[in-house]
Amino acid sequence: MSQADLAYEVGTTRQTITSIETEKYTASLVLAYKIANFFGKQIEEVFDFSEVEEL
Amino acid sequence: MEKYRKILRVRMLLMSMAIILAAVLLFMNSIKMVQTPEGDELSTGFIDGFQSGLLAAMMGLFVVFIIKYLLIYRDEKKLRLWYNHEKDERRQQIKLKAGGNLMIINSVILLFAGIIGGYFNVIIFYSVVACALFQLLVSAVIKIYLLNTH
Numbered sequence: 001m002s003q004a005d006l007a008y009e010v011g012t013t014r015q016t017i018t019s020i021e022t023e024k025y026t027a028s029l030v031l032a033y034k035i036a037n038f039f040g041k042q043i044e045e046v047f048d049f050s051e052v053e054e055l
Numbered sequence: 056m057e058k059y060r061k062i063l064r065v066r067m068l069l070m071s072m073a074i075i076l077a078a079v080l081l082f083m084n085s086i087k088m089v090q091t092p093e094g095d096e097l098s099t100g101f102i103d104g105f106q107s108g109l110l111a112a113m114m115g116l117f118v119v120f121i122i123k124y125l126l127i128y129r130d131e132k133k134l135r136l137w138y139n140h141e142k143d144e145r146r147q148q149i150k151l152k153a154g155g156n157l158m159i160i161n162s163v164i165l166l167f168a169g170i171i172g173g174y175f176n177v178i179i180f181y182s183v184v185a186c187a188l189f190q191l192l193v194s195a196v197i198k199i200y201l202l203n204t205h
Contacts, residue, residue: 012144024204025145
């Protein structure tokens with residue numbers, strides 16, 4: 001599956017998926033849920049937010 | 056998606072109305088430019104030319120947008136892609152950081168204020184238009200920077 005396909009399915013853009021993959025951008029809870037749900041997994045199985053800096 | 060189609064229809068309608076209005080103003084402005092009385096200063100012509108250029112650019116931009124929206128409107132996949140593009144949370148966040156719509160609204164108001172002020176004093180015209188363009192430039196630079204780094 002390509003980034004564009006995933007983006008299309010979860011309602012975002014390919015650039016956002018790229019930014020999430022390269023850790024330039026942290027997905028919101030809603031988007032993280034949509035991506036995890038798409039793969040049929042829990043959010044913590046797909047994302048590791050342990051090193052994300054709090055604002 | 057039907058709701059979004061409706062939004063696109065409203066946008067196209069508003070842009071069509073703006074094109075007609077701009078065309079009328081451009082026509083009136085052209086007549087005025089031809090009949091510019093002798094003794095007018097160069098700056099008077101400059102302001103008229105700026106107005107005509109602004110109106111023509113606005114018309115051109117809206118025509119391009121209407122064509123773009125029509126192509127999107129007719130294709131279900133393109134419509135979904137454009138919807139995703141517009142609602143994308145990362146782009147919305149970047150847009151907010153770059154001043155959002157407020158910056159554009161401010162700049163447009165400044166441009167119109169500059170044109171009106173130009174009838175009273177040409178210095179006002181140059182200053183206000185320069186402010187508007189500078190504001191737009193800063194916003195665009197921030198947006199491009201954030202799009203590449205976020």
